[in-house]
Amino acid sequence: MKLYDLPASPNARRVRIFIAEKGLEIPSIAIDMTKGENKRPEYLAKNSLGKMPVLELDDGTCITESAAICRYLDDIHPEPPLLGRTPLERAQVEMWNRRMELEILVPLMQVFSHTHEMWKGVLTQVPEWGEVCRVNTLARLDWLDGEIAGRDYIVNDTYTVADITLQCALVLGKAVGVRAPGNLSNVGAWFERAAGRPTARA
Ligand SMILES: N[C@@H](CCC(=O)N[C@@H](CS)C(=O)NCC(=O)O)C(=O)O
Numbered sequence: 001m002k003l004y005d006l007p008a009s010p011n012a013r014r015v016r017i018f019i020a021e022k023g024l025e026i027p028s029i030a031i032d033m034t035k036g037e038n039k040r041p042e043y044l045a046k047n048s049l050g051k052m053p054v055l056e057l058d059d060g061t062c063i064t065e066s067a068a069i070c071r072y073l074d075d076i077h078p079e080p081p082l083l084g085r086t087p088l089e090r091a092q093v094e095m096w097n098r099r100m101e102l103e104i105l106v107p108l109m110q111v112f113s114h115t116h117e118m119w120k121g122v123l124t125q126v127p128e129w130g131e132v133c134r135v136n137t138l139a140r141l142d143w144l145d146g147e148i149a150g151r152d153y154i155v156n157d158t159y160t161v162a163d164i165t166l167q168c169a170l171v172l173g174k175a176v177g178v179r180a181p182g183n184l185s186n187v188g189a190w191f192e193r194a195a196g197r198p199t200a201r202a
Contacts, residue, residue, distance in 0.1 A: 001026050001027075001055060001056065001057055001058060002026070002027055002028065002029060002055070002056045003015065003016075003019070003026050003027070003028040003029070003053055003054070003055055003056075004028070004029055004031055004043070004046065004047075004052055004053060004054040004055075004056065005028040005029065005030050005031065005052060005053055006030065006031055006033065006038075006052035006053070007030055008175075009052055009053070010105060010108075010109070010168040010169060010171065010172040011051075011052070011053060011066040011168070012052050012053040012066070013168045013171065013202070014066045014070070014161075014164050014165055014168045015053045015055070015066050015069050015070060016028075016202040017164045017167070017168070017199050017200070017202045018069075018070045018073060018082060018161060018164055019073065019202065020198075020199035020202035021080065021082055021159070021164070021197075021199050022073060022074075022077050022079075022080070022082070024073070024077060026055075031043065031052050038050040038051065038052065046062040046064075047062060047064045049064070051064065053066055053069060055069045055072065055073075067097065067101070067161075070082070070083070070161050070164075071083065082159070082160050082161045082164070083160065083161055084155070084160065089155070089156065092155050092156065093155050093160045093161060093162055096154050096155050096160075096162035097160070097161050097162040097165055099162075100154070100162050100165040100166040100169060101165050101169075103140045104137060104140050104141070104144070104165075104166060104169045104170075105165055105166075105168065105169035105172070107133040107134075107136050107137045107140070108133070108137055108169050108172050108173050108176060108178060109172065110129065110130060110133040111130045111131075111133045111134050111137065111176045111178060112130075112172060112175070112176050113125070113130075114126050114127055114129050114130030114133070115127050115130035115131070115134075115176065116176065134176075134178055137173070137178055138178065138181070141180045141181075141184055141187055142184060144166075144184075144186075144187055145180075145184040145185070145186045145187045146186075148186050148187070148190055149186050151186075151190075152190075152193060153190070153193070153194075154166065154190075159194075159197070163190075163194050166190075166194070167191070167194045167195070167200065170191055
């Protein structure tokens with residue numbers, strides 16, 4: 001197996017942390033977007049959207065989408081379980097992973113792509129939309145602070161892929177100037193806990 005990686009990417013980081021939490025070692029190849037490597041025919045043959053990450057299996061099959069890659073790795077390496085064990089836990093982890101992705105990570109990616117210099121001339125930026133996403137993300141962090149009160153991790157006090165998604169979203173948040181305000185003490189304590197894990201810098 002090989003991972004096509006983008007070191008600064010929140011989605012690639014989700015997979016890297018997942019791999020590290022599983023104790024796996026999967027060789028990776030960094031794709032340099034600034035050189036257009038992700039738009040070359042050989043990369044587009046692996047992911048026609050030109051995005052990272054991609055997990056390439058030994059027979060050449062390519063899996064894209066970080067959530068799908070994590071599911072595949074969990075199926076072939078079930079320990080430690082990062083997607084839940086029982087049907088109920090698996091539903092809860094999926095529910096929270098989707099919430100963290102759709103309500104926090106995706107809006108932060110929109111802030112990044114619509115306001116950051118790096119995307120100027122690459123896509124049509126609508127800075128006002130980026131600002132709407134910034135405000136919406138802060139509202140969601142306020143909501144999350146109430147939801148996780150009294151919990152060590154997002155689902156049932158057990159570290160799961162939902163924590164990984166939020167962790168990677170908040171790292172991107174820092175880079176685009178969206179930080180959980182100091183009064184959100186539950187989110188703050190949660191972040192310290194997640195960031196203190198040995199895999200956090202994978
Ligand atoms: N839904 C995809 C998103 C992948 C994605 O957007 N990757 C970004 C980096 S975070 C990328 O490769 N962007 C390059 C581009 O759009 O040209 C996933 O979860 O893997």
